[in-house]
Every structure is written in C-alpha cells, then in structure tokens.
Amino acid sequence: MKLKFLIVLLLSNFMSLFAQSSGSITGKVMDKNTNEPLPYVTVVLKENETMVTGGITNEAGIFDIDKLAPKNYTLEIQFIGYKTVVKKCELSEIRRIDLGTIVIEEDVAQLEGVEVVAEQSQMVQKIDRKVINVGKDLIASGTTASEIMNNVPTLSIDPQTKEISMRGNSNVRVLIDGKPSNIPVEQLLQQIPSASIKQIELITNPSAKYNPEGMSGIINIILHKNSQDGFNGSINTGVTFGITPKTNSNLNLNYRVGKVNFYTNYGYNHGINANNGFIENEKTNAENRQDFKFKNLNNSHLIKLGVDYYINDKNNISFYTNQNISDVNGNGTTFVRYYNPSANNRDSDQFFFNENDSYNQTYDLSYHHDFNKKDEILDVQFNYSKTKNSEDTQYNEAIYSPYNSYSRFNFIDGNTDYFQFNLDYVNPLTESSKLELGVETRLQTTSNTFDDVQTSGTTYNVFDFNRDIYSAYANIGKQLGKWSGQLGVRLEYFDLKADFASTGINTQNVNDDIFTAYPSAFLTYTKDDKNSFNFNYSRRVDRPSIGQLNPIREWRTVQLESRGNPELEPQFTNSFEANYTRKTKIGSITSGAFYRLINDEISRVVFDDPNNENGLILSYDNFNNNKAYGFETSANLKFAKWWSVNTSADVYFKTVKGTIQNADTGEFENAAVDVTAFNFRMNNNFTATKNLRFQLFGFYRGRDLSLQFERKEMYKIDVGSSYNFAKGKGTITARFNDVFDTMRFAFDGNIPHRQYGAFHWENQTVYLGVNYLFGGGKSRALSRKQRDANEAQSSGGMF
Template identity: 70%
Template sequence: MKLKLIIINFLCFLSIGFAQDMGSIKGRIIDKKTNQSLPYVNIIIKNNDKIITGGVTAEDGNFAINKLAPQKYVVEIQFMGYSTLVRNIDLTATHNQDLGTIAILEDVSELKDVEVVAERSNMVQKIDRKVINVGKDLIASGTTASEIMNNIPTVSIDPQTKEISMRGNSNVRVLVDGKPSNVSIEQLLQQIPSASIKQIELITNPSAKYNPEGMSGIINIILHKNSQEGFNGSLNTGVTFGITPKTNSALNLNYRVGKVNFYSNYGFNHGINANNGFVDSERTNLENRQDFNFRNKNNSHLLKLGMDYYIDDRNTISAYTNQSFAYGDGTGTTTVIFDDPVLNRNTNQFFGSTGGNKNQTYDVVYKHDFEKKDENIEFQVNYSHTENDENTFYDETIFNPTASFERRNIVKGTTDYFQFNADYVNPLSESTKLELGIETRIQNSNNKLNDDNPNFTSANNAFEFGRNIYSAYANMGKQIGKWSGQLGVRLEYFDLDADFTVNETNPSYTANQKITDDLFTVYPSAFVTYTANDKNSFNFNYSRRIDRPSIGQASPIREWTTPLLESRGNPELTPQFTNSFEVNYTRTTKLGAITSGIFYRRISDEISRVVFNDPNNPNRNILSYDNFDSNDAFGIETSGNLKFSKWWSVNASADMYFRTVKGTVQNANTNALENAETDVTTFNVRVNNSFTATKNLRFQLFGMYRGKDRTLQFDRKEMYRIDFGTTYNILQGKGTITLRFNDMFETMRFAFDGNIPYRQSGAFYWESQTVYVGFNYMFGGGKNRALARKQRDANETQSGGGMF
C-alpha cells in the first residue's frame, strides 16, 4: 500500500512539474488604420521552419496558444489581404508571454494576388494530355459542367440526351479529381457548378497508369481545392431565365489550422425543363407523324465533407464523404397520327413519372513521401452506394374506336462499388522516373422492373450485374536532351457475371439469360516528345483501349417506351478494343500558342445504337445497342490561345473527323439482316472572343458550329449558336456579376434524316435561348467581416475538390 502511494505521489509530482514547465503565448490583433479588432486571423507557431501548432483570433481579436514547450519559436500572423507579420519568441526564460496588441497593415497588392482565376481560359499541351485552365469566360458560359463542356475543344454534349463525346465518339470516361463516380455521367455533369471547376484535362490517349476504359479517352475535371490557413469560402449563385427559371447555387467552406484542414461543399440545382419534337415516318402502310412534349422538374443536393491531416512533413491522411440526392418528376405526351387512320388507329399517350437518385461515397487516402525528392507512395480506398428509383404511369388512348389502356412501370436499381489502389513513384535519377501501381475494382448492380399492365402483360423482371477487375501497371519515363519519352504497360484481369430473369404472365415471352466472361488483357502505351526550342515542340503517342458495355447498355430492362418505340439494352454486347495513334505539334508565337494534331484509331467490334422491329409487336421498334464490324477513324484538330491586343483575346479551335462505319441493319419490311457501310465526315469550330473594356468590365462573344454527322441509320443535321456575355467586378474585385445571353438567334436544335430501317425525319427543341444572371462573392479578405471569413470564392480557391 505504501509503495502504491509513493508511485502515485511521484507521478503527480512529475505531472505538476511538467505542467509548470509548459508555456503559452497570447495577444490581440487589430487593424493598423482603423484600430478595429480582427477575428479569424491565423496564428502559426513554428520551430525550425516546421509548423508546431496554431490558432485563430476570436471575435474580439484575442488569441491564446497554450501547452508550448520552453524553447524558441517563430510566430507568423497571417490574414488574407494583410501583410504577414513575423515575431521571434523565446519561452526558455519566460514561459508565458503576452504580446499585447499587435496592429497589422492591409496590403492592397496582396488582395490583388488573391485573384488566381484568369479572365480568359487557356490550353496547355502536355506529354499525355491537354489541360484547359478554366477562366471566367467559360464559367460565365453556363451554370453547370455540362453547359461549359460544349465550349471547349474536342468535347461535345448532346443537347437532348446530355451524352458526352470526344472527337465524335461517345465512349468517354469522365473522372472528377482523378476518381470515378457512381453517378451517371449525364447527371454528374449537370450537378457540378461551373464555378467549382479549376481545370479540365483532355486525355485522348491515356497512359498505362489509367484504367483503359473509354475509346475516345478520359475527361478529368479538376475542382478547386484550398488549404489556406484559417477560414475562407465562397458563395456562387445564378438564375437562368428561359421558358421557366432555373437556379444553381454553391456554398464552399474551408478551415485550416495547424496540421488539420477541414472543408465542406454544398450545391443545389433546381429547374423545370421543357422540350418538344416530332418524327415523320414513311414506313410502308404505317406512315405517321409523332409529336412529343415533355416537361421535367429536377432538384439535386450535393454535400461533401472532408478533412486532410498533415501528420508530419512526409505523411498525410485525407478522408471525405459525398452525399448526393437528386429528385425529379415529369410529364409528357406522345401523339401518333397515321396517314391512313382506317388501317391504323391514332394514339395519344400521356405519362407521368417520379424518380430519384441517392449516392453515398466514402474515400480515404494515405500518402507517404520518402526522403528522396518526389519519391512517394499512395494508398486509396473508395466505396460508394447508389440507389435509383423510378415510378412511371402511362395512360394510352386509341381512337376509332376509342379504347384506353393504363400501365405502371416501377424500376428500382442499386449499385455498390469498391476500389483499392496503390501507386508508387520513384525518380531513379534526374532524367528517369518509374511509376508502379496495382488496383482492384468490384462492382455489383441490381435492377428490377415491375410492369403492372392489367390489359396485356404483367412483368417482374430483374437484371443482376457484377464485375471484378484486377490490374497492375508500370510506366518508365526518360529524358535525353531535347527528347523525352514514356513507355508503359497495364495488365488486367476482368471477370463478369450477369443474370437476366424474366417473369411475365405472357408465356410467349420467357427468356432468362445468364452471361459470364473472364478475360486477361495487356494494354501498352508509348509517348515521345521532342522540344526543338522554346517555340516548337512535337508529341507522338500510342495506347490500346477497351470499352466494356455499361450497365445501361447491357441491361435488357426497358428504359422508356412510346406507342411506336421502346428503348432497352443488349446483354449480349461484347467489349470493343481500340488501337489509337496521335501526333501533336505546338507552336508558340508572339500572339500565343497554337496546337495542331492528327489521330488515327482502329476500332474492333464497335458498340453503337441500332433500331430493329419488336418481335412481339410488329408496329413498334426497339432502340438498343449492338456490336458492329471493325472500322477506322482519323481526324485533324487545331486550337489556339491568342492575344491580338491588350483589349482583345481569342480562344479558337477547329476539328474534322473522318470514319467509315460498317455494320448490320434490319430491313423494316422483310426483317432480313443486311450489311451496311457509310463514310462519315464531321466538322466543328468554336471561337471565344474576350474584350477588355475597363479594369473591371469584360465582354465575351462566343460562336460555335457543329457540322452534319452520320450513322448507319440516319444523318444528324448541323447546328450552331452565338452567345454574348459580360462580367463586372465589384467590391474591390471580391464580387463578380455575370450576364449572358445564350443562343441569341435561337438556332440550336437536334434534327435528323434517315432511310434505315425506313424513311424518317424529325427534330427536337429545348430551351436553348436563355439569359443567365449570376453573382459570386469571395469571403475571407478585408476587414472586420467575421462571417465572410468562413467562406471562399470558388473562382479562386475552392476547397477540397468541390462536389465529388
């Protein structure tokens, strides 16, 4: 018992002595000119250039930092818009020091330096990608990523389906901050606020480091991220006025102190979209005209919470979670008028639909930097769960004689995605770099359809889709004088297991399907760059790619239906492979940089859209997917970032694509399969002018032309538009007001004309002519604004990678 008392007394003595040896620093920060207290000023405590701890001032400008060891420190006082103040403190003699009142001076030049978003965008050609630094001209061109994508070279967004394509091909993989998302690409691009985007990387020939999916390459959207000390943030909001108004807002917050950085982002989109169109069909004995009218209301909420923990100079742990919720409802009518109403009865179909999408993503990354410069290893674990629900009611009325039919489709889908990867980088010498990595991806999806049709057939079908992908890669880079190169290889094992279960009351249609596949594939890549001088550089690259059928392309569950057309996937699709070659030349002139390039692709078993007769309903067609024969594609591109004067600059691009499409189509009258082939030439051009009127006032004039495109079954006609916009900086550059008039002459529409499987033509229209009014404001700079310093401007330093 006495021994225990002695030990307890000894430990208490040590703890008291240790506590007495600990020191503290306190003080108060004010504005030198106004003598007002400054809250949220960053106090950084360093020792030998290493951050030991820190804090921020309270509302009254006071701060106190305790539990400091008795030694010498450097105290840095940092605040956005003010000159940094440095004090040397010695706590070896006096453990507790009061610095008193410290006045700091506002620095106008520092406030100007905060503005890092350029007025105009520019493009940089790197060894394996084109990097577009997004400026205010692109941010003002649209409220979402989907809208500004149409304004950059190589990329196009289908105005009706929102499908994205590069170089005329829709087999594109979209990443956000280098990571995939379980949210569909179309929905993903419409949910990312344009002001959150820092850069867009166009990786037309990805190296072995990247997953090989995407025949036409990868689009990597890099969002603003900030790790500035203290509070900072931004508020971005805008309204698009068309037939109905639409809103898009984003709030971004960031707080860093010492070794920890916290960030959060919230985005909200709301709007009603009205669309209409028609299709004229000349099918023998079924000649008709279909008129479509759609009205959809969408709401989406996206929340991201994350943290970076800087353990020390060599070790960092980062973690975040994304929570997205999207809800929508819509109504529409399809009217079918036949040329001969005696043989065929006219039909009117009304539908009402509600649906939602919920996504949860959790991500953890650990990074370790070795003693050797630029040598590091990174481990990442990512998991996401997505739910999709749809409830659609159809009310179909047939005339002469009148009959009415009702049906309801209930679709439920879930997807679970798990990813683990480890990446290692080792600069073997000043001119040689080695990259190694491994990756595991596991995806499981389940989609169920409950078709309640009391008049004909009732179905309860399910489609289960699971695939596992295991891969490893190696890249070796070398520079010799003016030459630099990189060789890489990726080894990948793919395992697929899919089941389609049919349970319908109509016994004539029962076709359960089970699909399994396993494949080991090698994907090589090569890059060579020759820099002749400061003004001329050449780049050659090659890669092998694959496009595996997506869940939407493979799922045979009906996606949507009209009286004469139904959309569904094809579970029998096989992957398509692409060998891609590319050459680029960059020329730097007094006006700016011009990049030109040519590319060639050899595509095997190309996946494309197909229309064929419904075997269960001779009056209806099925819109689906199929594998076509191998074909070739090549193209020419050029783009420039030019400044003609102090007040006029231009971003311009033009491209032309050539390809031969081969495949099998169905004759609508005989149902026979026929070989078909067509040559396709597509031309696109974009010009974005930026005019500087005053220091704070800018004007933009944008024009685009997308030439005619062709598939085996129809031609898509050309489309073009002209936009005009202006931006005005207010509040000493911290705020920006944007006004833009899109499609001034209302020339945009999707029109087509075709002869396969029968003669038909049509057009679809949407709210292309709109007026956008937006406002963004930077918080965190200036004097005596406590709430403002808890936010930061997405145009300049958005936190943590935005929404995803």
C-alpha cells in the first residue's frame, strides 16, 4: 500500500502538499448488499469541478486524504460496477472531516455494459485488414500467443520451430501493440499469455502507410490496456502437464488518477521442453540413420512499465519500457549409425551442452496532438532498443571403429542497437476525403562474434551489420456514395553495409544501396448493410534479415549445420487481393482470393558441406521469379444460443523455381515444383450454463512442397472447458491438447539425395489455468488518443 499512496502523493497539487494548513477528510466505504468493506475504491477530491487530489481505500475500505487547504470540496466515490456517490465537504474552521461509513450500491446498468472479454470471437473486415476481436472461445484454447495463433484464420504456427506464417508463407511481419520488437518473434509469442490479447489484426496487403517489409503482410497483436480510474489489474497463471510440467504466468497492474495513468505488466515462463526425431539418409555408399534427442530448460521474464500523461483533451504524452530477460540451458544427443560402415563412414555419438542468455531493453516516447479540426492529428515517436545475446556450447563427440573422441567449444556473442523516429500527420480535407503524410528513420547496428575452440586451434569470426532506412509516404482517400478508395506511395532509401571476417579467410563485404517506390491502391464497394467488396494492390519487399545474411553458424549437429548467406538479395512482391463479406442472421462469412508475383524469392536450401564429406549445410538462397495464388473463407456463426462456430479454410497454389545441387555430379541445376496446400480449422463453443462452457477444436494442415522436401500433413483435436466464478471476475480453464496424439512433423525428400524423417514433441498435454480480475474504478468518458488503441492503422507510418 505504501507504493499506492506514494503515487497519489506525487500527483497531488503542489500548493496543497506544502500549505500551512493540514486539513484532512476520512471515511469508510461499504457494499450496501453484503455490508462488507470495499478495498481499492477510487476517491477523487475536486474543487469547482477541477481535480485537486485523490486516493484509494485500503483493505479495510478506509481512505484518508490529508494536507488539504481550508476550502470547499466535492468528494466522489468511484468503483466499477457501482453507482458514483458524491459528498460535499467544507474545510474551514473544521480541520478534519470524518464522513463515517459511506454505503455504495451496484449499478445494474453499468454492470451490463462492462464486458472485459466477449464470449465469442468476432471477425470484422475493414478496408485494408481483418480484425479478430478475441473472445473467451479463443482464450480457452491457448495458454500463450503462440498457441492461440493456430486458431486464427489464415495463420499457422510450426509446432517444431514455432515459426509463424500467413497463407502458408513465413515472410510476415509481427507487431505487438502496433510496434516492432527486437525479441525474436518465436520467443516473444511464447511469453505473452493468450488472456492478455484483445485483438489480432491481419493486414494481408498493407497500404503505403506501412513499412513494406513482409511478403505475406502484417500481424498486429493488440494487448489489453486498462483505462479505468483507480487501482486495478489481473493475474493469469497456469500449468501445462506433459512429459514435464510448465508454467506460464502474467500479472497486469494499472493505476490511474487525474491526468496520469501508470501501468505495468510482468510475464514469467518456466519449464522443460523435450523433443526427439530421426532422419534416414540414403546417400549412395553412405546410407545412415540419425537419431536426435533435445531438452531445454527455459526461463524468461518480460516486464513492461509505462505512464500516460493527458495534458489536456488535445495533447498526450506516453512513455514505456520493455525489459525482457531469458535464459535457456539445453542439452542433446545425436547418434549416427551407418548401414555399411567404412573408414570414411564411421558411427559416431555427439553430446552437446549449451547456455543461452538474452537481454532486450526497449524505451519508447511518443506524443499525440489533436488539432481543432475534427480528426486532424499529429503523432511523433522515438524508439530505442538494445539487445544482447550470448551462447556457450560444448560438443563432445565419439567416433567408433577405431575409437577416438574430441571436444570443441563455441562462444557466440551478439549486440544490436536499434533507433526509430516517426512523424505521422492526418488531415481530413473534406467530409469525404483524407490526406495522410509521414516520415520515418530506422537505424540498426549489429555485431556478432563466434569463437570456435578446438584441439587444432581457435577460429575467430566477426560479423558486423549496419542498416539505415529513410522513408516518406503519402496516402489520399476519397469516398463517393457506396464506393471508397485510397491511393498511396512510399518512397524509401535503403543502405546496408556488412562485413564478415574469419581466421585465415579474406574479409567479405556486403553493400546494398537502393532507392525504391512502393505504391498501393484500395477500392471498397458497400452494396448494403449485408454485402461489401474490397479490392487492393501493394508492392512489398523482403530484405534478408541478419540471421539470413550472417555466415556465422546458428546451430550444428554431426552432419548438419545451419548458417546464413551474405550474398542474398532482397525479394520484391506485387500482391493483388479481393474480398467479399456477407452478413447473415447467424453471423458473417468472408471469402477472398489473392495473387502474388515474387521476384528473387528467398527460401531455404540444403547443399553438401565442402569441409565435411558426409555433412550438409542448411542455408538460404535466392530462387527465380515465382508466383502464388489462393482462396480462403472464414465464418463466425451462431447456430443456437448454446452453440457457436468459428471456422476457416484456405487453399493456395504456388510454383517454386530455383537452383539445386545434383547428388550424383555435385553440380547445381535448375528445378521447379508446383505446390498445392490446404488448411482447415473449426472451433466449436458450447454454452452449458451462464458460467460453464465447453470447446471442441479441430485443425488440419495439409502437406507442403519445396524444391527439396515434402512436408507431411498435420492434424489434431483439442477439447476444453472454462468456468466463471466471483461474478465473472475469475475464470478457471482446463484443456486436453491433441486427444488422439496425431501431431508430428514429418518430411520426405530426394534432393540433394534421398532423405526422410520425423520429429516429435510434447504435443499431447493437459492445461489447467486461472484468470482473475481485481481492483476497480470508473471507466473514463475521456476519449483516449488513437495510439492507445494500439491499432497499426493509427501509427502505420511508424512501421
């Protein structure tokens, strides 16, 4: 409680704090029906409708506001779900006023209007995006953001790597609250509890207002942010039982008084993740089987501290910092057994032990201004982040017939500094037209070192990466009757410099200097309240990431090593899309089609390791110009009061062309493959009572092809239930994942030679969790700035 009162004191009027008088007002707040004291009730003290100071009640329902000047005040008792009580207080000769017991009663009308999370998820089709308002049906089926994504139309999460993809393509940009993060997406999504998610925006064809990176578009995950007066918050915690138990917890606190809002979030993840697999290799005269076992102990802490200051109705300043700390301690084994051992093909065992530490810190300062003209706004943002990563790994390898063994040590360190500045301006020229302008600067500096220590000596590797991006955009929108359209262009200057130095090898330099224009166009026709059509086009780019360019090893096994390719070129995509939304009595259905022309597509490639006769290198390369197209449909339907369905299906086609290595000659040659992929998911929600619900979720991900591998299909069924208690403030969730134990990652390929295998993880699990809301306060009538909605559209030029 000391912290709460300290915050109140800091926000109190300066003159009141240091006035010669020391008047005070005290009292006790009770619930009319239960006759029990109410803690965390907001108490606001005003003078002539202007707030002077305030406070909150303690656990006993008592408040005490002191150091008051002798004046006439109005005291308001505010608590969410209750009627506001107003008391007149005259501090003149009387230096202390005791209001005694103040009884407040529930406001039925207000309670009906308060819905923290909707029962059913709803999807809304907007001019340039789909917005999924996340309901309890999706929350009940996932403990983290990573798991919930598989329940969202057009999205998929790779169960093995946790890589996210949209419409079958992993070249997608992920934002959290409309802002990028230096934390790897796969890692960050596993740290966000699903109960913290308010909306998910799918921007499959972003306008020129947005950063053009990401061929498949943008995924913006919007988290809940409290805007109520007083002290309030929520706690979400759960345990997943598989081979080993895992915990995922989140604490969300908010304190708002007057013009200032303080908030903090803390997320913690802990647990052991185990997986195993095998690869059968049929390389001529070197046929073998590799068996893998991996185990990682994960610990991560995600802390967010922020403050919003509402200067007046037209000006707001916001600041927040994210602090992310994670460490992963892992070990694994790889056993290689040759079917016909020889002097060059000897059985071997590899054991590794590693420690991975990561620390990311982000600082964000933004200013928002509303002009006197309606909807004319200005946004300014400064963002800085710093990331440190380190990995220490020991490899112990034993080779048989004859027996010998060796150890090697790898030490990897990485540092990244990132700065971003944005200025966005919106001006509604007329009632039916709007102009958007913006500029952006992004500066990134990264340095990685890799020391490979062996008996024969130490190899030192250094990779320096510097990328500067300067851009400006303009959008003009117009509405004519049932038609509305938008044209835009983004001009961008891109400057890249990268250097790779290694012991005994000449320094490699990578330089890229490009000025490019990215146009976009949108057209919407709203026939009536039930039918709407949308057509759009945009040009996008996928620049090689530092991981794709970095030639320093990412990971290795006995016969496989992953590394980047510094020779990669950017890939450009021209994307066309059309959507149709139909509203019916039982819900809405959205169907769409898309077509992409891709230049210099970046994709995975496997080739022989020139330094290891039986080794392979997993890397990246640019393929020839490709194309892709597909169709998708999704629906939110309520067949009965007790049964609702969220379902989606998509099919996409693509032609992949590129260069591959011939297993017999070792030469590289052209190849092509036509791919058809199909995905389907259905989420059924059954309402048994007001507080008890059940869920049945089915998922199917069809096979996929690349130039070198065929990925087999995946499918599963989950069942779950949730129960609300404490008048809806608390929810208990239980879920059984993969009831029939059918999920696994399997592949089959013939390039550069015949290989097939499968990997398994703790897919069949039981989850038990609880979410509870506490505190209270009255919702503010004061409208928050657009940026607080965290929608990508409110600050699109920034990303």
